[in-house]
Amino acid sequence: MNFLQNFLILSLIKVAVIAFILLTTLAYLQWIERKVIGHIQLRVGPYRVGPHGLLQPLADVVKLITKEGVMPSHVNKFFYLLAPFIAVVLALISISVIPFGPEITVGPVKTWMQLTDLRIGILFVLAISSVGVYGVALGGWASNNKYSLLGGLRSSAQMISYELPLALAIAAPLLLANTLSFREMVNYQDGFWFGFIPRWNVFPEIVGFCIFVIAGFAETNRVPFDLPEAENELVAGFHTEYSSMSFAAFFMAEYANMVTVTAVATLLFLGGWQPPFPSPYSDFIPVAVFAFGGLIAVFHGLHPARRLDKFTLPAAGLVFLGIAALFGLSLFVPMLKTILMALFWFCGKVFILLFLFIWVRGTLPRFRYDQLMRFAWIVMFPLALLNLLVTGLVVALTSK
Amino acid sequence: MTPLIFLIFAGIAVFCGISLVAQTHPIASALSLIGVMGSLAVLYLQLGGEFIAAAQMIVYAGAIMVLFIFVIMLLNAGAEATSRTIPLFTRYMGMLLLAAFLGLISFIIRSMLPKTEGVEFGAFQGGTALAIGRKLFTEYLLPFEVTSVLILIAILGAIVLARREI
Numbered sequence: 001m002n003f004l005q006n007f008l009i010l011s012l013i014k015v016a017v018i019a020f021i022l023l024t025t026l027a028y029l030q031w032i033e034r035k036v037i038g039h040i041q042l043r044v045g046p047y048r049v050g051p052h053g054l055l056q057p058l059a060d061v062v063k064l065i066t067k068e069g070v071m072p073s074h075v076n077k078f079f080y081l082l083a084p085f086i087a088v089v090l091a092l093i094s095i096s097v098i099p100f101g102p103e104i105t106v107g108p109v110k111t112w113m114q115l116t117d118l119r120i121g122i123l124f125v126l127a128i129s130s131v132g133v134y135g136v137a138l139g140g141w142a143s144n145n146k147y148s149l150l151g152g153l154r155s156s157a158q159m160i161s162y163e164l165p166l167a168l169a170i171a172a173p174l175l176l177a178n179t180l181s182f183r184e185m186v187n188y189q190d191g192f193w194f195g196f197i198p199r200w201n202v203f204p205e206i207v208g209f210c211i212f213v214i215a216g217f218a219e220t221n222r223v224p225f226d227l228p229e230a231e232n233e234l235v236a237g238f239h240t241e242y243s244s245m246s247f248a249a250f251f252m253a254e255y256a257n258m259v260t261v262t263a264v265a266t267l268l269f270l271g272g273w274q275p276p277f278p279s280p281y282s283d284f285i286p287v288a289v290f291a292f293g294g295l296i297a298v299f300h301g302l303h304p305a306r307r308l309d310k311f312t313l314p315a316a317g318l319v320f321l322g323i324a325a326l327f328g329l330s331l332f333v334p335m336l337k338t339i340l341m342a343l344f345w346f347c348g349k350v351f352i353l354l355f356l357f358i359w360v361r362g363t364l365p366r367f368r369y370d371q372l373m374r375f376a377w378i379v380m381f382p383l384a385l386l387n388l389l390v391t392g393l394v395v396a397l398t399s400k
Numbered sequence: 401m402t403p404l405i406f407l408i409f410a411g412i413a414v415f416c417g418i419s420l421v422a423q424t425h426p427i428a429s430a431l432s433l434i435g436v437m438g439s440l441a442v443l444y445l446q447l448g449g450e451f452i453a454a455a456q457m458i459v460y461a462g463a464i465m466v467l468f469i470f471v472i473m474l475l476n477a478g479a480e481a482t483s484r485t486i487p488l489f490t491r492y493m494g495m496l497l498l499a500a501f502l503g504l505i506s507f508i509i510r511s512m513l514p515k516t517e518g519v520e521f522g523a524f525q526g527g528t529a530l531a532i533g534r535k536l537f538t539e540y541l542l543p544f545e546v547t548s549v550l551i552l553i554a555i556l557g558a559i560v561l562a563r564r565e566i
Contacts, residue, residue: 076425076427079427079428079431118450119450119528119529120450120451120453120454120529123451123454123455123458123529124454126454126458127454127457127458127461127462128457130457130458130461130462130463130466131434131438131457131461131462133462133466134431134434134466134469137466137469137470137473138427138431138469141427141469141473149473152473153470153473153474156466156469156470156473157470159466160463160466160467163462163463180529
């Protein structure tokens with residue numbers, strides 16, 4: 001009984017921490033996206049609310065909560081209200097099987113930096129994401145609007161089509177590692193070839209990785225595959241008729257799906273929390289990165305381009321230097337080091353992939369619908385099959 | 401804990417099953433069916449069939465039912481008109497018959513099935529992906545391959561039928 005209570009309390013604490021971090025990340029991901037897109041288009045992005053627009057997510061949340069929720073006439077009320085709920089719940093569930101780091105010891109407690117490790121964790125994520133299409137499809141159908149309906153239909157067709165190459169691309173690293181658990185998957189990618197090339201799946205499975213990322217763009221309805229919400233044809237697609245918090249739910253679901261896809265890509269192909277260099281060298285990289293960023297911010301604060309930069313940039317620089325100092329301190333505290341190093345490498349890889357998503361949105365135009373379908377069935381699907389076949393052959397020939 | 405979870409999800413499965421038949425709108429019926437599949441997946445999971453549970457969600461709830469809903473939306477099928485009124489006599493006799501039928505069924509099940517111990521949750525270990533894969537590629541290799549040929553025939557048939565339309 002004591003164990004159960006301990007387990008329950010421990011799980012509740014972990015759920016609280018992960019939920020808080022995930023929701024904050026989702027809010028600030030949107031800020032990062034607007035900033036990056038802004039800079040790609042030579043604008044500054046959000047700037048007025050808080051220093052460098054840092055409070056913009058908060059302002060957006062307040063706006064969305066206080067807005068009037070409009071219910072269009074003649075909609076199917078039950079399904080209209082159910083759809084955003086389904087979308088956001090299914091988008092947030094997947095995070096429960098994602099591991100952020102190895103087993104850690106905090107005081108007397110030993111625990112994994114993960115909510116739960118299923119033996120079928122990867123299948124679980126696939127199952128949740130394949131059911132996730134209902135939120136979008138139902139929302140489009142229940143809105144009683146032909147643009148919404150077309151958006152919902154496009155999304156169902158697109159997600160079914162791209163799920164096949166996605167699943168086949170996932171199957172190849174599974175063959176290599178011979179496991180369905182994320183934890184064992186990352187453990188398999190531990191170590192280095194010839195002492196310096198990390199044993200990540202991305203090197204033998206570069207084709208699979210590319211297919212996974214491209215299909216991931218389609219699964220999350222992002223540019224260049226954002227046909228369900230193509231604004232020049234379909235107004236805003238499946239969420240045209242949604243306002244206030246139900247719109248926010250769809251919005252949040254999209255970003256949560258993005259985080260899930262990038263996290264899964266990191267775990268399956270990029271070695272999870274394993275550092276890219278052997279241990280003594282990789283330990284100094286977080287310190288160097290944060291110290292460098294802090295020094296740049298301080299430098300720009302001393303030579304301000306805008307009036308307020310005199311105060312905001314040195315403050316940001318000090319925060320960065322503080323983080324650098326924390327990482328430096330952690331080199332001498334083994335308990336802290338395990339947590340911080342794992343978090344740094346995992347979050348770093350996820351953020352690089354998220355940046356790729358935003359970057360692509362800022363640069364690529366949208367596909368036409370028939371091009372999208374042809375690409376899925378004529379290019380991606382056979383390529384993924386071929387990749388799986390070759391991987392299977394290699395594994396079968398080398399395993400004995 | 402486990403009997404409680406079983407009761408909750410068994411209840412949801414039965415409720416969704418009744419709702420599937422009782423609903424007049426095809427989308428509502430289809431969603432009820434998804435509810436049945438989801439709660440069945442949880443029951444499989446409790447019995448130790450984790451791979452079956454995941455496959456149930458991916459294949460049935462995630463792929464086949466999406467296609468169902470897709471077709472219902474494309475056809476824009478509306479709610480079924482239920483104007484017919486059932487006569488009072490039929491209604492009461494129907495209830496009686498249903499009760500008699502259920503009694504008969506439960507009697508047959510109780511008398512025919514051998515008395516066994518209750519199912520122990522978590523005792524069965526053969527439901528992992530590893531165990532199923534082993535069985536599938538050794539003991540049941542022939543049925544497995546024959547099924548894949550069967551699916552290939554179905555795909556070819558669909559293509560032939562679709563081409564005739566074009």
